Amino acid sequence: MSNKTKNGHGVQEEIHNKNPAEKSWLAYILIHYRWVFVCFFLLPLSLVYDIYHLARSWVIFKLNSAPKKHDERVKFVQQQVREWNQQGRSTPMCTARPGWQTISFRQPKYKKTLFNVKVNLIDVLEIDTEKKTVRVEPLVSMGQLSATLNPLGWTIPILPEMDDLTVGGLIMGTGIETSSHKHGLFQHICVSYELVMADGSAVKCSKEENSDLYYAIPWSYGTLGFLTAVEIEIIPALQFVRLEYQSVSSLDEACRVFQEQTLKDENNQFVEGLMFSLNRGVIMTANMVNSAEPGKLNVISRWYKPWFFKHVESFWGQEPHVEYIPTRDYFHRHSRSIFWEIQDIIPFGNHPVFRYLFGWMVPPKVSLLKLTQGETVKELYENNHFIQDMLVPMTTLKDALLCFEKEVKIYPVWLCPFKLPMAPGMLRSPSGKQEMYVDIGTYGVPKVNNFHPVETTRRVESFVRSVNGFQMLYADSYMTEAEFHSMFDHTLYNQMRKKYDCDKAFPRVYGKVSRAARD
Ligand SMILES: Cc1cc2nc3c(=O)[nH]c(=O)nc-3n(C[C@H](O)[C@H](O)[C@H](O)COP(=O)(O)OP(=O)(O)OC[C@H]3O[C@@H](n4cnc5c(N)ncnc54)[C@H](O)[C@@H]3O)c2cc1C
Numbered sequence: 162m163s164n165k166t167k168n169g170h171g172v173q174e175e176i177h178n179k180n181p182a183e184k185s186w187l188a189y190i191l192i193h194y195r196w197v198f199v200c201f202f203l204l205p206l207s208l209v210y211d212i213y214h215l216a217r218s219w220v221i222f223k224l225n226s227a228p229k230k231h232d233e234r235v236k237f238v239q240q241q242v243r244e245w246n247q248q249g250r251s252t253p254m255c256t257a258r259p260g261w262q263t264i265s266f267r268q269p270k271y272k273k274t275l276f277n278v279k280v281n282l283i284d285v286l287e288i289d290t291e292k293k294t295v296r297v298e299p300l301v302s303m304g305q306l307s308a309t310l311n312p313l314g315w316t317i318p319i320l321p322e323m324d325d326l327t328v329g330g331l332i333m334g335t336g337i338e339t340s341s342h343k344h345g346l347f348q349h350i351c352v353s354y355e356l357v358m359a360d361g362s363a364v365k366c367s368k369e370e371n372s373d374l375y376y377a378i379p380w381s382y383g384t385l386g387f388l389t390a391v392e393i394e395i396i397p398a399l400q401f402v403r404l405e406y407q408s409v410s411s412l413d414e415a416c417r418v419f420q421e422q423t424l425k426d427e428n429n430q431f432v433e434g435l436m437f438s439l440n441r442g443v444i445m446t447a448n449m450v451n452s453a454e455p456g457k458l459n460v461i462s463r464w465y466k467p468w469f470f471k472h473v474e475s476f477w478g479q480e481p482h483v484e485y486i487p488t489r490d491y492f493h494r495h496s497r498s499i500f501w502e503i504q505d506i507i508p509f510g511n512h513p514v515f516r517y518l519f520g521w522m523v524p525p526k527v528s529l530l531k532l533t534q535g536e537t538v539k540e541l542y543e544n545n546h547f548i549q550d551m552l553v554p555m556t557t558l559k560d561a562l563l564c565f566e567k568e569v570k571i572y573p574v575w576l577c578p579f580k581l582p583m584a585p586g587m588l589r590s591p592s593g594k595q596e597m598y599v600d601i602g603t604y605g606v607p608k609v610n611n612f613h614p615v616e617t618t619r620r621v622e623s624f625v626r627s628v629n630g631f632q633m634l635y636a637d638s639y640m641t642e643a644e645f646h647s648m649f650d651h652t653l654y655n656q657m658r659k660k661y662d663c664d665k666a667f668p669r670v671y672g673k674v675s676r677a678a679r680d
């Protein structure tokens with residue numbers, strides 16, 4: 162925490178020097194004492210919100226009312242789209258989900274001007290253990306899905322970390338987790354999509370049926386149609402995860418061990434790396450198991466447990482260490498500390514006194530943080546924070562880490578390998594074959610002197626394009642439209658836009674994800 166706190170204060174002083182408007186006492190309090198508001202207002206509110214939501218979905222599930230209501234809800238989406246057609250297709254459409262509720266870093270500006278279609282589809286519809294699929298509506302969240310499936314002994318093969326990520330957002334955008342080196346991205350575990358198209362018709366697509374549409378949907382950001390249901394693969398979930406921590410002490414060793422564990426060892430169900438500096442890291446490999454060795458169980462979700470990334474750091478410089486963690490706790494291991502972002506929000510959040518007294522209320526909900534951040538905090542993040550996930554070929558990992566060190570020097574760095582199968586769509590494998598990639602996640606305050614939010618990001622984007630990588634688009638993207646087109650293959654997307662008459666119906670992807678489209 163010391164690094165961050167030190168750095169955080171440095172940044173705060175810098176802001177005060179730079180921006181006279183923020184010298185007001187209110188700005189001072191908002192920046193330095195955000196934790197007061199978060200601890201005494203947002204945490205209890207988050208708790209009430211979560212309890213209400215869980216209770217609601219529990220009741221709905223027990224009453225088994227969601228499947229019966231589903232058709233009605235889809236008809237309502239169709240009805241709105243037909244009305245839009247009748248009104249002369251004057252402004253393009255988007256979903257009516259308010260921007261503050263989404264996980265993406267910014268608020269989407271376009272929601273204010275486009276025709277908003279309500280797609281309130283929030284329930285788990287059906288678990289088919291014979292076919293090994295779960296059918297869900299698009300607003301089902303990852304926390305809801307793991308709470309539903311795990312007690313029944315199932316899980317989806319890729320369960321992206323943050324509780325509030327939704328199935329719809331993860332498909333229309335993308336989703337990744339530490340099992341992605343085996344299963345690919347979130348889209349690759351989806352069996353079929355049901356959509357309402359621009360003309361109001363309902364269409365189903367899968368590898369067998371309307372396969373062109375099926376491959377075009379991922380990364381289309383809701384610009385081909387509205388998703389209404391998805392069938393996702395499920396696999397058996399064992400009770401625990403056996404997690405092995407391996408310390409690495411140089412960049413070369415980190416890249417070598419991480420690649421070996423990803424590429425060579427077919428047995429690792431989960432692979433993750435955390436770099437605490439360019440030469441200091443811990444590589445974690447894990448497998449689901451049904452029993453834990455005595456004395457080695459660590460229930461990391463208990464309220465008094467330290468932040469997971471701090472726990473991981475404690476293994477640096479040690480011999481390899483084995484621990485058993487309940488499976489659902491593993492899936493949500495970085496949730497309580499919002500990866501490491503919580504350090505900037507509640508700086509003393511990892512102190513034992515805080516954990517014992519308030520630990521059961523964390524984390525504050527990202528949506529509520531977003532809703533209440535105000536202009537001052539927004540500007541603070543705008544100018545002094547860097548949040549990016551870059552997906553680069555595994556062979557370029559070392560160069561990529563050097564690039565991030567030079568441009569931002571933010572640690573920890575999150576490393577997550579994933580398989581990029583050869584398939585049509587936005588992501589093109591450069592070799593034309595299946596390739597292994599790695600997601601490099603950097604979230605925090607840059608420690609270099611020449612950080613500039615736009616120029617630095619553009620330099621990193623340029624590096625990523627040069628190695629045939631991709632940028633995750635939930636954060637800021639400063640690429641020009643031409644650069645964006647050179648990163649993402651729009652061939653199939655353009656065909657589908659034409660085939661399903663999308664031009665007047667939806668903006669193009671770039672129009673939704675570029676920095677200019679977000680506030
Ligand atoms: C402050 C706070 C922080 C939290 N942080 C996290 C976190 O970091 N990570 C996290 O994952 N959770 C978090 N939660 C949620 C918490 O873990 C829930 O209390 C938990 O999900 C409840 O689990 P349960 O096993 O009691 O499930 P239940 O209460 O029984 O059910 C939960 C959900 O499962 C569904 N369900 C139940 N049975 C079935 C079935 N047979 N088939 C299909 N669906 C079914 C219900 O519809 C409901 O949506 C947090 C909650 C709070 C209040």
Ligand SMILES: NC(=O)C1=CN([C@@H]2O[C@H](COP(=O)(O)OP(=O)(O)OC[C@H]3O[C@@H](n4cnc5c(N)ncnc54)[C@H](OP(=O)(O)O)[C@@H]3O)[C@@H](O)[C@H]2O)C=CC1
Pocket residue numbers: 254255256257258262263264265269280299321322323325326327328329330331333334335336337338382383384386387388389633634635673
């Ligand atoms: N571990 C991981 O994989 C992580 C992933 N992320 C990213 O977060 C984002 C997901 O956040 P989330 O809050 O769930 O989603 P959002 O509400 O931000 O939605 C993301 C996009 O998907 C579109 N979309 C969502 N639902 C539908 C639907 N039913 N029909 C049509 N379009 C839809 C939205 O369209 P519209 O604009 O019209 O609302 C929007 O463009 C993704 O971009 C993901 O990559 C972030 C953190 C971690």
Ligand SMILES: CC(C)=CCC[C@@H](C)[C@H]1CC[C@@]2(C)C3=C(CC[C@]12C)[C@@]1(C)CC[C@H](O)C(C)(C)[C@@H]1CC3
Pocket residue numbers: 264265266322337499500502527530531534538539542548550600602604633636
């Ligand atoms: C691929 C993976 C694992 C991505 C993880 C990304 C997370 C670290 C991101 C997703 C949403 C995210 C950008 C967010 C924030 C931090 C980093 C997050 C949590 C915060 C909470 C930082 C504080 C800000 O004031 C604000 C509340 C707007 C955002 C909200 C989104």
